[in-house]
Amino acid sequence: MRFGSRAAARCAVGVALVPVAISAAVLPAAASPRDQAAPSAQAQEDRSHGPAIRNGLRTVTPDDLVIGTAVAGGGHHVNAGYPDPFTRDPRYRKVLATEFDSVSPENQMKWEFIHPEPGVYNFGPADAIVAFAERHGQVVRGHTLLWHSQLAEWVTEGDYSDEELRAILKDHIQTVVGHYKGRIQQWDVANEIFTDTWEGDEIRLRPQNVFIERLGEGIIADAFRWAHEADPEAELFLNDYAVEDMGPKSDAYYELAKKLLAEGVPLHGFAFQAHLDLQYPFPETLDENMQRFDDLGLETAITELDVRFTLPESGVPTAEQLAEQADTYQGVLEACLSVDDCNSFTIWGFNDRYSWVPSFSPGQGAATVMFEDYERKPAYWALHETLAEAKAGR
Template structure:
């Protein structure tokens, strides 16, 4: 196994002294150039460092918990945020703006405004889009969860939602998280808190994939979950389900691990092995919501040792993906601590992203960039081990 190059303190300090490449303007461009066009890939940025065909993405902050914070909507109000979003990433994922409660607030009524803005932004800046999500147990609107519907009505509601949302962006969204977090930690289906599975049975999962495929035959359709980084009961459940669905001809194209990590729990040592077994089924694989949180000292500021451990986790996760041929997408769940979800949901923890609250890159940023370059990015030829294990 070829050792992964670690960022030394000297290299990190030298890199920090260099300014980040000037970000792309948030305004419209005269054409929709592909992501690898020089206009979008400026030297020194993450998307420039990525090998050809490898997508480096981030969540677009907004909706959900952001609406309860003391700052305006990040995507629409923070110009520097948008510039860095365009400059460093070749893919974007709406953090909350395509979830049911946001995009389908009332029965038969859709609010596509913010989702449209994100897709249009991505097109202006040569970025892919990952759609998130169509079938989930959380962040559903009250009218759905508290409604009194027959089974036939529920099927119609889900079918209409998938058809409307996926169909609206047909040919414009590359991958969809169709079914999100459908298993619990023991590998059992969420038959209590997932309204679709509870009321309509497990068979509805296959229907969701079929309906999404009908709405956009060009989109890749994924299962997505947390806690499935290792080979364990939960990822085993997905592995078995995927094989059954593929045998039935259900259009399942990929499996993605979210990779929400914490330094206090250790790194998932079988991540690469787990991705590879799904790859062996012919599926695409992806890491879709990567962050590495830590328990902060009383000062609220991460120590150099914590930041170094964090950078190592980010680097290991990226390397695991790069070493699996079908893993061509690595998305972090927000790139700045300024808008991270972590402190809101994990008391006493934070500093989970690759830039601090002032958009200053951390060691993790440089670890990612170095690893991407080593894999053949930045115009360099790919090394012989890339995509085949090292």
């Protein structure tokens, strides 16, 4: 049973594993989520710059799972009306340290930021995140190496031979992975390599990926081999969105994974991004889908979970929307917990102010587990309770 169906009972009795203020955080269906007469003690603490929550998500997470988040920076943040969140928002860093035990650079390791010119690598922003993680006992997911998007212009617009293009990719992968050797737990090696549309059951590799288009499908295996050579201890993943349900796209990845494994390619896991939208049904076959990759001997991971929806004209989510969002977050976590080797669960940011969603989906938003002032939403408490129950039962 998911969170939304139990929300009313939780409002009445609270939850022992979290602060008493849970009854205020999980709002009754008739109430407006930001229009309470008296903010709870926890909500007041959330809005302050005082201590972060004392029993954050990482403290209630089972020992065989890491709970993670993307670390905001780069991408749309460059042109946003606020300073860089990671470097300039102390409250952001405090919550990042106390709530999560895994971090993923949101944009700071993508090609256009980390390798902006030929022979020039800008490791500074990503180095700061990795060092932060090490200071706070967190692991790091590297994101991403072979991707069609956010490539530097010198790559996409350069007049290179196939041999030169292959050498460019190899240098990039081995330089970046080698730079962080022993410090990155998992890498998204091949990211979003299949198209979103298909005819019948046939799905194609994405033609926008200049490396795959020019060098052929074999470059995918090469990317994994190069990454493994640079850091033999890192776990290497395929990663994509719209693969949560059983269907043509996830089937294509399943067949690719089997092929790579049969060829002895160092593929260690398959990752489900899980950028979800409440206007579409919940991916009911997610657990079954994850299990079939697990049965191949691969680890699985949820890597970029957020749950967006169309906002009312007021811009304020309704209690019903927040309850459904909480239900969805919890459902994805439950699917992960049901699979033995789903060992990493990452939400794509935790604060609505810094979410990528409004920039890419106008009219939609509120996709994370906290409001802009860091007050926890029902989705946060849904994750908190589900993790605590799983930890107690293991």
